[in-house]
Amino acid sequence: MIKVQNLTKSFGPKIAVNNISFSVERGEVLGFLGPNGAGKSTSMRMITGFIPPNSGTITVGGFDITQDPIEAKKLMGYLPENAPAYTDMTVAGFLGFTAELRGMRGAEKIRAVNRAADLCFLNTVLHQSVDTLSKGYRHRTCFAQSLIHDPDVLILDEPTDGLDPNQKHEVRTLIRKMGEKKAIVFSTHILEEVEAACSRAIIIDRGQIVANGTPAELKNRSDIAGAVLVKLTGAPLAAVQQKLSGIAKARKSVVLNQTDTVIAIRVYPKPDTRNGDLASSIADAVREENWKIQELHTEEGRLDEVFRSITLPDTTQQERS
Amino acid sequence: MNSAVANIKTIAKRELSGYFASPVAYVFIVIFLLLVGFFTFMVGGFFERGEASLTLPFFVWHPWLYLFLVPAAGMRLWSEERRSGTIELLLTMPITPWQAIVGKFLASWIFLALALALTVPVVITTNYLGNPDNGVIFTGYIGSLMLAGSYLAVSCMTSAITRNQVISFILSVVICLFLILAGWPPVTRMLEIFSESPRLVEAVAAFSVMTHFEGLQRGVLDTRDIVFFLAIIGFSLFTTGVIIRGHRAG
Known part of the structure; x- marks a missing residue:
């Protein structure tokens, strides 16, 4: 039209x-x-x-x-x-x-x-x-x-x-x-x-x-799109990090929050990983160690993040011109 | 073509009802009639003159009354549309810009004609007191209406220039004043100082509305006078269109 x-x-x-x-x-x-x-x-x-x-x-x-x-x-x-x-x-x-x-x-x-x-x-x-x-x-x-x-x-x-x-x-x-x-x-x-x-x-x-x-x-296109957020209880941080970095589909992992009992980690996928694959690999890995999963989900990506990353804020615009 | 007429009618109707939706119309008409009455009876000496004619006591004041009142009635025509943003609405409707321009102009002209029509009691009074030449009075009214239309078209043009109504008003008063004074000896003398060519002076003097209005006041219905007024209206409205197109082109 x-x-x-x-x-x-x-x-x-x-x-x-x-x-x-x-x-x-x-x-x-x-x-x-x-x-x-x-x-x-x-x-x-x-x-x-x-x-x-x-x-x-x-x-x-x-x-x-x-x-x-x-x-x-x-x-x-x-x-x-x-x-x-x-x-x-x-x-x-x-x-x-x-x-x-x-x-x-x-x-x-x-x-x-x-x-x-x-x-x-x-x-x-x-x-x-x-x-x-x-x-x-x-x-x-x-x-x-x-x-x-x-x-x-x-x-x-x-x-x-x-x-x-x-x-x-x-x-x-x-x-x-x-x-x-x-x-x-x-x-x-x-x-x-x-x-x-x-x-x-x-x-x-x-x-x-x-x-x-x-x-x-x-x-x-968002950076966190496809990343998996996992919250574990009863696990030592170092061991968790080592285990997660051993997963083939994971690119990197970032610790978001850590208390005495709960660890929250976001794991980013390698490019071309199918949605959901990373989450199931993580679930498998965690099960092997018998850690308790409190939360596990694949992030959708956020529009505002995409928006910010591809449009320049006013200040940078002024600097450019 | 039918849709053009229908569109012009719709726009004119809206514009005209806009005058009466606000106090503008009533204030304007009351002030106009008060001033006409004052100039005719007190300054023009309608009774003292002892003659059954409206030329001198009545019509002679119109160019000067209109000088301030017509720009006041016309100053909002386009500047208000631009200030409030409704121009964007109007010009994205399936109409051509000239339909909008003509529609709005006609509405204001009809409004001025209405104000002028309310002076008819003066005519009745004259007919009651004596035996005036009603033909002369009629051509006088034609001339007065043409004069109002010319000033209005100029106001329409100046209101398209700016979204500020005050600037629009002042600009149009100045242009209308020039149209009045173009043939006035002090102005022509000034032009003679600047220019050797008498042709130029004559050409400028020919733009004076006064000479054309005087003929009609005396009862001479000369096509050239009517054409003169219509040409001013046509030119001003055309320029309005050009100005509006210019604004849109950025």
Whole structure:
């Protein structure tokens, strides 16, 4: 549904988006990750046709956004960053206005407004003026606007920003549910959101794509992915370390915690070890010595660790430039 | 084409209801009518004149009243959209930018026309007291509306330049003041100092809205005057489009 090729955008000397390419098909929810100022919003603004790219092409449902903007925009719903809305209108008035711009009139318009309001839990504030709404409601009003015409493509710039934990959960569930039938791109810098809602994630840093894969794939890039955490009782540390280093599949082991009775050790696998193999070898080795296992599990890898390792923190960025 | 008209109508409707959703519209109309009344009856000497005509006591003040009131009505048109970020919403809808520009302009123009229409009691009074030439009054109203539209288009343009409404207001007052004074002798004399060519001076003087408005006030419905005002509106709105495109291109 969305095809982005070699997209580049610079503002003066600053390159905001540098030659990025990706595509999103129907049934996919693409998470757009990246530190602040990485080029997430700029990319989304280009996809939705708000700002023109310097070079590269974007097609939405086969329509080029620069050649055929109207047709492409008809297919898209867009929630801009900070969720702007006309503050002098009521929620119903605002949603009705966007429905009219989407070509709906009369009963069809009323149905669309009610449906979008239902989806975003706005029924109680439907006749309230937008500027009297709390941030969460205002955000959802703008979100409802993007759903008003039940679009095939949804571009959501930080859809859960400013929501309370319950609302965040609702919105994620909604995104995941809609993602079954639509192509959705949403940006966030909350990593748990990616795991909760995305079928695929792109990490973007300083205008470039630095990672692209399913959340599970990304997590596997984590240093601790596949490592085995083992907690033993009634074992002397030196003997344990010697035994563990004797395991063929283990690369190294690190003692995390040691008390009089319990030792916690993380064992890292050698490359190309199948998930679970290391854990069973460790279990076998420990059984031979008759030590007691208190805990044994293979770590999944953590997204935040991956994120930190492949995107540079602001300070290093400043040092570089 | 049908969808273009529908989109313009939708945008104009929203914009117009925006005026009335806030006190702006009511404050504007009340101030406008008070000032019109004051200038017509107290300064213009409507009664003392003893003639059934609106040209001198009424229409003659309009360029000066509009000078401050129209930029006040138009200054928020685009600067507010940019400040609140709704411009991003508006321009990612399946509409063309010019539909948005025309829609917003028309809404404000209709609003100004409404304010102007509320001065009709003055016409009724004149007709009650004497026998004015209602044709002249009619062309006067046409001219006044055109003048308001021209100022408004200029305000539309300046409001697209900045997200600060005060700057937008001041810029548009200055440009409108220039449009008033372009043909005024002190200005033309100043231009003569800088330029040898009388052509240039004439060209600048031709930009004065005053000469074009005067004809309409006197009841002369000259196509050239109407074309002049429409050209200012067209040019300003076109420039608005260019400015908005420039902002988006970064």
